[in-house]
Amino acid sequence: MSRLDVFINRMVSQRACIDFAAQNTAGMTGPVFELGLGNGRTYDHLREVISGRDIYVFEREVASNPASTPPGDRTILGDVFETLPQALERFGPAASFIHADLGGHNLKKNDEFARNISPYVEPLLAKGGLMVSSDRMYFDGLQEIDLPPDAVPGRCFIYRKQG
Template sequence: MSRLDSFIRRMEAQRACIDFAARPGNVPEGPVFELGLGNGRSYDHLRERFPAREIYVFERQVNANAASMPDADHLIAGEILETLPRAVLRFRARVAFVHSDLGSGDEARDRALSARVAPLLAEAVAPAGLVASDQPLVIAGWQKLPLPPGIAESRYFLYRKPKA
């Protein structure tokens, strides 16, 4: 498969997982976190799909398209391993949905970062909340969900925190 095909399939998987989360009743009340603003494409999609929710965006190198820039109250700039622990103190067990797209293409680096981010998500997410991630996450007690129809295994990852 060409890199272009692979990229397109990853983007389709990302969109399908966000759309799944946005279906009525699929996530509890609460804010949404976007980990990795990048160009702002998936943030823009989140804004469309969750128009009534507060969306907080984490990014260490803010360089998004101007049309997809969060306002200052919702942009949490800095290294995620410093900013996310502070956000946990503020939002503990209240976040309805996290879209995590921190991948760099360096497998070892991405695995190491995911291992440190996962326990922070475990604390931030509300009971019955969802995480859609470009990387596999290991969170004890959470349920790994099947991907939406048409999305191949391991293109993206969906997890649900158990109800309290």
């Protein structure tokens, strides 16, 4: 499989999982968290498919396309290892949907990062909430659930906190 194939599968899977999670948490009122703004493509998609919920973006340095840059009061700047504990103090276990795309090109580093950040993400999710990640996460209390039909196994992961 070429790198182009892998990239396309990741993009198709991100969209399918975000759409699935947005629909399946539509009845919840808690905020949506985007971990890793990057260019802002997935943030822009979240804006399209989420209504009636605040979207907060966690990013250490904003360098997104101006067309998909979140407002300052919805941007939580800094290293997620510092900003996620602060968010837990501020919001409590309230997030209805968390999307994470924090990795780079090094798969081994991504896996190590996902293992380390998982305990910081888990307590933020509300009961019944969904967490979507481009990397496998390492949660104690969240259950991995089946992917929607359009997503490619291994390119995206979905976890639920039992309600």
